[in-house]
Amino acid sequence: MEENKDTQHEPETAAPAAEEEMSMADLLKEGEAVSSKLYGRDIVEVTVVQVTADAVLVNIGEKKEGIIPLSDFQDKKPPEPGAVIQAVLEKKGGEGRPTILSHKRAHERVAWQECARAFTAKARLKGRVAAKVKGGYVVDVDGLRGFMPLSLSEIGGAHRHYLPDNAKVKFYITDFSAAEHKLIVSRRQVLEEDENARRGEVLAEIKTGEIIRAVVSKVVADGAFLRFQGIEGFVRLSDVSWRKPEEDLKTLKRGQRVKAKILSIDRETEKISFGLKHLMPNPVDTLKQRFAYRSIVTAKVVSVSPDGAKVTVGERVEGFLPAAEYGHEAVPAEGGQVKAAVIGVNAQDYTLTLSVRSVEAIEDRKRMAQYLKGAPTLTLGQILLESSEDEGENG
Template identity: 30%
Template sequence: MDEEKKNNEAEGRKLMENALKSVHEVKVGDVVTGEVLAIDEEKQLVVGIENTGVEGVVPFKELTADRNADINDLAKVGDKLQLVVLSTIGKDKENGSYLLSKRRLEERKIWDQIEEEYKAGHTVKGKVTNNVKGGLVVDVDGVRGFIPASMVEDRYVEDLSQYKGQELELAVVEIEPSENRLILSHRAVVAKEKEAEKKALYEKLQPGDIVEGKVARLTNFGAFVDLGGTDGLVHVSEISYDHVDKPSDVLKTGQEVKVKVLNVDPDRDRISLSIKATLPQPWDNIEEKAPVGAILEGKVKRLVTFGAFVEVFPGVEGLVHISQISHEHIASPGEVLQEGQDIKVKVLSVDPQQHRLALSIKALTENPHAGEEEEEGRSEGGNRSYRRSSERSGGRSERQPRRNDRGGNRGGSSFQSRPAANRGGSSNAKVSAPGEEEEDTGFSLGDLIGGALDQFKSDKQDDDSQDDNK
């Protein structure tokens, strides 16, 4: 019996020694395993720290960051949790000797993961939880991060509240786990994406392509259109066939537009675009819009020595020759017309292929000298008969210049008495005033000298007919 008793005591001492050896000292910062023993009235877990023989508590806020969560959904009696020791608790506390946290341990793991992604040059994803003065607050798998306002986009953003609730891809700018400091950037991700999109766009975009885009911003000289990777410029002259003073008069930021690619220059990072090139051509169906005899409203765009160019449709200008401006003799169109003046004109002829439109102002007004000209016509007819009779009788007298009451020569002489600037030229006549550059009018000689040539031919035919009857 005595020997058996001694053996039992020895075995007990050995078990005690082994138990004491298995008890580890608990230190702040240690990661321990805790078994849930109870959930108290203050919504905190009472746990036994494995291999220590001591207990600790896990407050609700150290269990989760979600204040609306149900603690009974997060843990149950008997569950074993990985916890980190935050601090010791006074010995007078009933529910344990150590303050433990599950949330902080998870955050520590996340911090380590974020730091690894940062060192590898990778991005992370975060959900915007709030917008504050100066930037956005985001949650990255439970870790609080901050995006300064200047790092939200590659442009100025006036209203940051629009990002609340969005999940963004972010680049890590600065990380310091010991200070819970995590600075992130969405702008860096956007810039990288746009650079890749720009490269792909320059590779596939060709002059002549018609694509869709969105007006990104407006300036005094044009509109920048986002093509989905980079911006192209629509110069103010390429917005419309009609005159545009300011792009903002006809376009709005964010407006969807169709554009034609005019030029692509990757070296200078420039893309030239046109909106008006996608619109119907101004001269299309011009014979239907402006048939001969039609009366149209127009605006005087330019005054030149031989007439006035009048815009009757956006991008469509016609010429009112100086002889078609007034029934009265005028030395220059500026005597009766002004640039910008609204007038009515009558269509005399249409040439769709050559983009020519001959117009008249005087055709819409009554000729105050109609009666006088009829009388002069009869008188001159008699004079011609007299002169021809004199020649047949052997007279040597030459024909004398015929002048009307207003001092102007008629027939062929009227063309010669007209100032040189008012005469036509070849089929591509160029007429300029002193000091002005010559301008290709696109009108023929007959277009520019009006009815003078026809009158000259008519008089000559009369003369020839009389001679044939001699």
């Protein structure tokens, strides 16, 4: 019975041994694959065995070790034993000579491949400003050196350096050749792309009639340009102010902050029309509220022309008395006063339209009403009695 038990346990102890043999075989096969790629000058992944003062020892298969100079890791922390890193064959070893590998060259080759992919796919990449040079910047692209001209560094280009050293930047590759080690990048394209997206979001959110804060960017003869969240709009001269737009336009200065009303939005052309006068009461409405239709005012005659007389009502309100509305006294005298009725408001020059004739008609109606009110009222009997008396006298 004891012998049977031992016999039954033999398969269980044989299985781990088989697995160990397979693992060793796989390891040898993997080592051969690494060696094959390595000597074929391909990029391989190797395991770090030891780090010394001047080198990193790695396992390259075939029970051999390769050496990577520690200087390959000068821009980053050296790897630790057990780490897997990329490398490429630099110099094949021999009797008493170790195999030399390069992590830096492997990294550069991968970086060139990534740049080629990004260039073809028109994808963005990240890097940092390594140095300022004449006409642009040297940009570090994952260990590679690219050039960014000043004209491609800012929106609209730049005439001098604005970016500090080690500034992180995003860019597109505009010209590329791994064989010639050519790498030209453009930050401007990224900035313009982001700016267009941002402008689209702003235009989608704002609405006609909305009150916003903007900055005067330029004043011209027929209006003013306002900049709102990076989008430039225009205020026509007629929308600067109600009364004296030419004079009020001169008070606007570049860089001045103003409130404005959005009058119209063209999202396709990204144009906005602004209004400044719309934040103030319309003088027409103000005059209509202050001077009701057919209300009586006393006006001072300023000047007289064949068309009529210019007058003032109080200190700041101007009016016009058409010749057809003079009344019985005909042409009023300059400097004199007239009593007139308000018959309208001129929306072009914001003046009252007055009429003396209407006042006379109103007063005539009042006198007639007063006369009728003061006359004796006769009854039917009185009327009949007076009628019979008249007949008797005639008889």
